[in-house]
Amino acid sequence: MKRFLYLLFLIFIMVSLLNSSVYADGDGNIDNGGGGMGSGTSENKWTPGYDGVRVTIVRATDDMPISTPIDYSNKQPPTGLVHFGKVSKLHYRKGTALTARVGGYAYKTPLPPMPRIISSGDAVTDIEVIKAYFCSEGAVKMIAHDTGIDYETLTNGNYKLLLEPIAYFTFQGAFMAMTAHEAALYDLQLSGGLRSKMVSLTHQNLPLAMFLENADLGFPAWSGSRNGRVSNDQILTSLGLGIVRFKDAPTTPPPTNQTSVQYRTSTEVITSVRLSTSSQINPKAPASVTFRIMGSSYTVSNIVIPDGDSQLVWVKWRTPSKPQTVTIQVSATAGYLSESSITASIVDLDQNTPPDPKATDRNDSFKPPTVPGYAAKTSASWGIWSAKWHEYWVWIPNWRWISTGPDSGYWHDFGHWEDQGWWDYTWTGYSASLSANQSVLSDAKSPNPTATRMKSGYGIEMNTSTILSSNAHSTHITGAQNAVSYYPEFNYQTYWRLHHLKSSGLSATFWLKPNDYSTYQSRVHFTPIWFPDGSYTPITxxxxxxxxxxxxTLQLQSTITISDNLFSDWHIAPQK
Structure with missing residues (x-):
């Protein structure tokens, strides 16, 4: 009966789509998979059919989201729903943090109703029906109306639709809504707590409900299993999304140079790869990963990972003192690696020091440049799997007839106890965050120095303090080791000044290198005499x-006000 009703529903959907002028010239870059579902409890359960789709309009030229994402669902979620707001996979990739909220969940009821999005044990979704729905003129006009974008504009080839499947389910007694990407991020926050209770949904059928047939928006096509459990990393990088293009809008493949890194000379660095596995790696046969760097080998041993999951594996080493290119080879005894070869470019920051400032320097056409904003990453999270054997003793019977005569005897069980236990895996999560502050002051040797004002031509002192906070062992982390400042008179490029470590460690402090053009070898940067009155803002x-x-990494900037110049302190005139 269920199958009959489902077929009637598919027929209804197809007829509705045919009545919507067939297609809106949409090209659906979507495929899917899924598998059977486990049994749930009152605290942790999902009801098949409680699904939806988050739709975000994306500009084709630069992959920039230009609409607030909209959630569509055939169901009516309760008012006290726990959710993470309207954030797309692209927003999360750019660094938006996962933030839970209760209530205030907004959604739209699609007309006609959507086909089922997420497969379950007794109902497998039809990807062709899903494609037909979201490529139909009716669905695209609905999305255009709900986002306030003209339909002709939306379908002129300059925009794409990013689709993300949503699941509505109960977890730890709370009814929640989340995309596959959000489920992976939430599981990382809970150190595997979501996966341990809802793995068949959050780490199988939800992420496999949609994935790309062809690379686009910087995400790769999925070539892995269509019905197995997947890791958080696989979800974040490759799963839980579909794309609709119009009029052959260009595709954007993922970056191809993902195995190249840049390090500074004479610096402690951490090189990491991700080890994944489709079958469990346990303590009886643990994996090891070997890094080969500049003639030395570093091996990380006793790695265990549950089936369908992954873990970062790393080595901490010191870069050479001279600039060069280093090839790092990586191998593993089990599982598969995200990279097997890494090209590291070792660069020397102590280059392009500003030239000797002269009293005769001029720059009459100078206009203060816009302060640039370098990409920042101030927090990180990772973890390590461990495993412990869970004993489960089972009696294995072996009944035999014991004869005591021609017509007598008895049965005797020669069985034995057998441990049919399993490995229980535990995820230990770690995190780190970086904070810093900086002071920019007039050189103490300049006349009448103040904290906020100075004359051009004099030097500035720059002092920086940093804090690396973490719950991890010292083998997992390093404190900040380099700081470099850029200045507005050079348009924040061309020349820069390196800082010296004043104190190292997790609470590292920095000050400028001694200035070769300072009479007293002061740790200062000289402002140009021609710099106009107003704000002077170096960045570090x-x-x-x-x-x-x-x-x-992060960027600091502090402003000091320029007023007048040093000539007013050193003007020489005939005595009257």
Whole structure:
């Protein structure tokens, strides 16, 4: 009966689509998969059919979201729903944080109703019906209306639709809504807590409800299993999305140079790869990963990972003192690696020091440049799997007839106890965050120095303090090790000034290198005598605070006011 009703529903959908002028010239870059569902409990359960789709309009030229995402669902979620707001996979990729909220969930009821999006054990979704629905003129006009974008504009080839499947389910007694990407981020926050209760939904049928047939928007096509459990990393990078293009809008493949990194000379760095596995790696046969760097080998042993999951594996090492290119080879005894070869470019920051400032320097055409904003990464998270054997003893019977005579005897069980246990895996999560502050002051040797005002031509002192906060062991992290400042008179490029470590460690402090053009070898940067009155804003990039999840970095900027110049202090005139 269920199958009959489902077929009637598909027929209704197809007829509705045919009545909507067939297609809106949409090209559906969507495929799907899924598998059977486990049994739930009153605290942790999902009812098949409680699904939806988040739609975001994306500009084709630069992959920039230009609409607030809209959620569509055939169901009516309760008012106290727990959700993470309207954030797309593209927004999360650009660094938007996962933030839970209760209530205030907004959604639209689609007309005609959507086909089922997420497969379950007794109902497998039809990807062709899903494609036909979202490529139909009726669906695209509905989306155009709901986002306030003209239909002709939306379909002129300059925009794409990003689709993300949504699941509505109960977790730990709370009714929640989330996309596959949000489920993976939430599971990382809970150190595997979501996966342990809802794996068949959040780490199988939800992320596999949609994935790309062809790379686009910087996401790769999915070539993995269509019905197995997947890892958080696989979800974040490749799963839980579909794309509708119009009039052959260009595709954007993912970056191809993902195995190249840049390090600074004489710096402690952390090089990491991700080890994934489709079958469990346990303590009886643990994996090891070997990094081969500049003639030395570094091996990480005793790695265990549950089936369908992954873990970062890393090595901490010191870069050479001279600039060069280093090839890092990586191999594993089990599972598969995200990279097997990494090209590291070792660069020397102590270059392009500003030239000797002269009293005769002029720049009459100078206009203060816009302060640039370098990409920042101030937090990171990672973790390590461990495993413990869970004993489960089972009696294995072996009944035999014991004869005591021609017509007598008895049965005897020669069975034995057998441990049919399993490995229980535990995820231990770690995190790190970087913060910093900086002071920019007039050189103490300049006449009448103040904290906020100075005359051009004099030097400034720059002092920086940083804090790397983490719950991880020291083998997982480094404090900030480099700082470099850029200045407005050079348009924040061309020349820069390197800082020296004043104190190292997780609470590192920096000050400028001694200035070769200072009479007293002061740790200052001289402002140009011609700099106009007004704000003078140098910026400083804090670099090389390393974690297994990459380098933490941030930008600091402080402003001091220029008023007048040093000639007013040193003017020489005949005595009257």
């Amino acid at each position: 990039r804090i670099l090389d605070a390393w974690t297994p999840d990459g380098m933490l």
